[in-house]
Amino acid sequence: MSEILSFYLNGNPVEVLVKPEQTLLELLRDELGLTSPKCGCNHGDCGACTVILDGKAVKSCLVLAPTVKGKKVVTADGLCSGEKLHPIQQAFLDYGAPQCGYCTPGMVMAATAFLLENPKPTKEEIKEALSGNLCRCAGYEKYTEAVLAVSKGEFGLLPEGSDFNV
Amino acid sequence: MRSYFYESPDSFGKLFEILEDNSIEMKFLAGGSDFVPRLSLEREKIHKENQKDSMIINLSDLGLNYIVENDTEVIIGATTTFAEIEKNDIIKGEFPALIKAINEIAGFSVRNIATIGGNIMNASPAADSVPVLMVLEAEFVLRGPDGSRNIEAKEFFTGPGKTVAKENEVLTHIIIRKNKGKSAFNKLGRRKAETLSVVNAAAYVEKENNICKAVRVAIGSVAPTVLRCEEVEELLLGKELTEENIRVASEKVVDAISPIDDIRASAWYRKKVAPVIVRRAIEAAIVD
Structure with missing residues (x-):
């Protein structure tokens, strides 16, 4: 029994047909064509599907799609403003953090949400924050260093408001 | 289909x-x-x-997302997320052991959605919040069409994935009495982060001049449900809280448990390690 679901995606209101049993990950990828959230394990272990839901990082394979009614969902696609990448995205690039790249969109979202809550973290706190995101290429050190660099302001100020407070 | x-x-x-x-x-x-x-x-x-x-x-629209307190109790709504509990000042002040347990549940992106009520009703023998709730003598409140009933944590679970709740009953809130003792949680997983428990344990101790005045111990992931270990408690009650007394009492947990082999550990290993995890939980609960 499909129903129309309305929510905000990367700052824009969307209306889409949703099945009761669909996950948010399926909805984003299969119905809305946003393939930045990856389906790694589909049961909440790997973090490749991480998105930001109402300002908090969540694994979208663990979220039942109909429950996001009226909420704000941000994917890695919604972080850049025009051609300009989000500081986290730029830092990951400059530090050469992505290897195969499969975990990267999830890492980007987890790190972004984390810095919103804790703008001046220690290295240990960053490691803990990213512990739910697995990287098969074991690029953890570079991801951690890149987030640390962003928190020290090396990649400019983190954009406020914009998509997180639609 | x-x-x-x-x-x-x-x-x-x-x-x-x-x-x-x-x-x-x-x-x-x-x-x-x-x-x-x-x-x-x-x-x-x-x-x-x-x-x-x-x-x-x-169940998210039923208004069950809250943490409130009165003079004697703290009440947590069933759909309150672990992330919300972790950050709550009332819980931080009254039940740091619950914070410790929650900190060890998965990672923050899971705790942002996972709820305490879900962890309870899921009735996993390895649920990390449950041993703490058990030693704090929490009460779980179920609401059905005919009204509500309160059930003590230790009476609540009947098997893996099974509770005393009827099919038409919903867990609405958890009541935890404020107490004067100290509680602690200890967990052994296969990794440091994002891992399910091989064995977990919680302890609650009230002491006076290093004599044990009240003690409650619970252990998880070693039986069909999380267990209260009365064998351990009986041996420790009234005794001096020495390293040796705690060690001997902790050994008694072996009589209470019935672990199985699974993907996380063997029954043999769990029997070896259970007394250690119980001992560490008790030791953490008596630190001033």
Whole structure:
């Protein structure tokens, strides 16, 4: 029994047909064509599907799609403003953090949400924050260093408001 | 293939109305961190014939997301997320052991959606919040069409995934009495982060001049349900809290448990390590 679901995606209101049993990950990828959230394990272990839901990082394979009614969902696609990448995205690039790249969109979202809550973290706190995101290429050190660099302001100020407070 | 339906009632009246339909299987959804992957798995595997259709009932709109306190108790709504509990000042002040346990549940992106009520109703023998709730003598409140009833944590679980709750009852809130003793939680996983417990344990101790005046110990992941270890408690009560007394009492946990081999550890290993985890929990609970 499909129903129309309305929510905000990367700052824009969307209306889409949703099945009761669909996950948010399926909805984003299969119905809305946003393939930045990856389906790694589909049961909440790997973090490749991480998105930001109402300002908090969540694994979208663990979220039942109909429950996001009226909420704000941000994917890695919604972080850049025009051609300009989000500081986290730029830092990951400059530090050469992505290897195969499969975990990267999830890492980007987890790190972004984390810095919103804790703008001046220690290295240990960053490691803990990213512990739910697995990287098969074991690029953890570079991801951690890149987030640390962003928190020290090396990649400019983190954009406020914009998509997180639609 | 069965059909799925979805409702998100915003009142108990509507909820119980939905539950009156016997032709359909009712499933309650809280945060979803356990429910949704299980549903995905069900959809991926070969479907049984003639299965009843499934109604997914989201409990998030019932107003069960809160933490309040009075002089003697703290009350946590069932759909309060672990992330919200972790950051709550009342819980930080009264029950640091609960914070410690929650900190060790998965990672922050799971704790952002996972709820304490879901962790309880899921009734996993390895649930990390449950040993702490058990030593704090928490009460779980179930609400059905005929009213509410309070059940003590240690009476609540009847097997893996099984509780005393009837099919038309919903866990609404958890009541934890404020106490003068100290509690602690200790967990052994296969890794440091994002891991399920091989063995977990919680302890609550009240002491006077280093004599044990009250003690409660609970252990998880070593039996069909989380257990209170009365064998350990009896041996420690009234004794001096020396290293040796704690060690000897902790050994008694072996008599209470019935672990199995699973993907996380063997029964043999769990029997070896259970007394150690219990001892560490008790030791952490007596630190001034």
